[in-house]
Every structure is written in structure tokens, then in C-alpha cells.
Amino acid sequence: MQPNPPIPHTATVDANGVHVATAQGKSRTYSGGEVITLTQVIDLAEGAATLCQSSSETALELVDESTQLAADCDVLIAEITEKGVGSNLIGKCEHLKEQLDLQAAAAKKLHDQIQGGEESCRTASANAEVRHGQIFRAVADSPLTKPAERDFYNAR
Template identity: 90%
Template sequence: MQPNPPVPHTATVDANGVHVTTAAGKSRTYSGGEVMTLTQVIDLAEGAATLCQSSLETCLELVDESAELAADCEVLIAEITEKEVGANLIGKCEYLKEQLALQAAAAQKVHDQIQGGEEACRMASANAEVRHGQIFRAVADSPLTKPAERDFYNAR
């Protein structure tokens, strides 16, 4: 039996915890306490994946912005060289360009790491349903409202 593909959830974080809104429109807030149900595990994993996805976009924007600023530095260096303003200013522009290249590389590295985290969260969500979904539904659908007495579990 193949699981349904994961459905994106929206998630926000504030001082009160993680607020997850499912595709069905249900909203839950997790304050960092213990997760009690399979649905909560799946929602948290999908919410974390959504947060990772927005961070990925931010990292890519930073990479692009750093590349644009480095290109601007290149133009500025050419103009300074043409006008023969001074070697000190050219050196500072070269240093700035190098720092922008380092920033772009760091943002790309963080992007790659977050991408792995997003994949892990989505996989955890899908695996939770595959591995535990049937027993979860069996318990949820059971007419029993309380666990068995201790002697039932200790019987051999």
C-alpha cells in the first residue's frame, strides 16, 4: 500500500510555540510539550518541512543578492581604476567583493543543509503514516474508551 503524498502545511513560530495549519484548514499550536498522537507527529514534521522550505528561498535570495553586489563591486573597481582615484579604495572594494563571495558560498552551504533537513522532515512524515498509521487508526476507531487493566498486560 503506497502512502498518499505529503500535503504542505503552513507553519509559523512565535513565543507561544509552533502554529501549524493543515491542508484541511485545521490549526494547532505546539508549545514544545510532548507530542501525543500520530497526527501531531505528522503535522509537526510537515510544519518543520514548510519552515525549511521558506528558509531555502531566503538562502537562495541571499546567494543571488551577494552575486549582484559582487558584480557591482567589479564595476566600481573598473570605474575607480579608470579615474585613478587610489589603490587604497580599490583594495577595499576587492576585500568587499571577496567577502561577498564568502557570504554567497556560506549561504549556498546552509541552503544545501536545510534542503537535506526538509527532505528528512518530509520522509519522517510519510514514514510515520506508513509505519504507524494502521495501528493508530485501529486504536482511534476502537469502541474502547480506556486501556485494559494491568493484569491483562501482565498475563502470559
């Protein structure tokens, strides 16, 4: 039996916890306490993946912005050199360009790491359904309303 593909969820984080909105329009808030059901595990994993995706996009925007500013520094250095303004200003512009290059490299590295996290969250969500979905549905569909007595579990 193949599980349904994961459906993206929206998630936000604030002081009250993680707020997840499912594709079916349901909304849940997790305060950092225990996760009780398989549905909550899947929702949290999908919500975390969505947060990773938006963070990854922000990191890419920072890479692009840093790269553009570094290119602008190159143009500025060329103009300053052409006008013969002074080596001190050129040195400061070159230092700024180096820092922008470092920022772009760090943002790219962060982007790659966040993408790995997003993939892990989506995998965890899909695996939770595959590995535990049948037993979860069996328990949820069961007419029993309370767990068995301790002796039932201890019997062999």
C-alpha cells in the same frame, strides 16, 4: 497499501509555540510539550518541512543578492582603476567583494543543509504514516475508551 502523499502545511513560530495549519483548514498550536498523537507528529514534521522550504528560499535569495553585489563591486573596481582614484579605495572594494563571495558561499552551503533538513522532515512525515498509520487508525476507531489493566500487558 500506499499512503497518501504528504500534503503541505503552513507553519509559523512565535513565543507561544509552533502554529500549524493543515490543508483541511484545521489549526493546531504546539508549545514544545509532548506530542500525543500520530496526527500531531505528521503535522509537526510537515510544518517543519514548510519552514525549511521558506528558509531555503531565503538563503537562495541571499546567494543571488550577494553574487549581484560582488559583480557590482567588480564594475566599481574597474571604474576606480580607470579613473586612477587610488589603491586604498580599490583595496577596500576588493575586500568587500571577497566578503560578499564568502557570504554567497556560506548562504549556498546553508541552503543545501536546509534542503537536507526539509527532505528529512518530509520523509519522517511519510514514514510515520506508513509505519504507524494502521495501528493509529485501529486504536482511534476502537470502541474501547481506556487502556487495558496492567496485568493484560504483563501477561505472556
